[in-house]
Amino acid sequence: MPLWQLLLDAAGAVLVLVLLYGLALVIRRRVLSRHGGTFELSYRVRSERAGRGWLLGLGRYSGDSLEWFRIFSLAPRPKRVWLRDGLSYTSHRDPEGPERVSLYPDHVVVRCSSPKGDLELAMSTSSLTGLQAWLEAAPPGTATTV
Known part of the structure; x- marks a missing residue:
């Protein structure tokens, strides 16, 4: 041949x-x-260099947890899971510098705190409203702060 x-x-x-x-x-x-509506949710895994370390993904609310799936993975299970009672919204900002290229155009960077430390997520403003509502909808007596 x-x-x-x-x-x-x-x-x-x-x-x-x-x-x-x-x-x-x-x-x-x-x-x-x-199994429920998903939304575009990027997660910053490394924050040593400004604007770097973002991974594109999908977010999904599942009961009292926020699940994050990598967008280009075939894994059926979430890569990261944050529990509602350990997650609190801190602030949000517009993407800066290289973040404008690596994130979706209409996304804002959201800063949250968790028991394992601070984390940054990027989502649309409507998804941010959904995150805040989900955090506020926690059962009485839990320690979430919005």
Whole structure:
């Protein structure tokens, strides 16, 4: 078999794998959305350098927890989970510098505190309203602050 045919077969196989991966991502997002509304939620994993360390993802409220799923992962389970009674809203700001490029255009950066320390999330303003309402809707006697 000539070399060009082997290369063509390899390129075809790679294309099929990329299409299957894309289809799996679409199916995963549908499955996640089925259990409740999901919203675009970015999470900052590293804050050493200004504007860096953001990962795009999906957020979903599940009872008393906020679940975060990486957007380009096929994992069915959330990568991070924050409990409502340990999460409190601190402030929000507009993206600055390189954050404008790495985040969705209409998102704001939200600062929250948790027992493990401060964290930054990025979401749309309507999702921020939803987060604040979810935090305020905590059962009486819990230590959430909005």
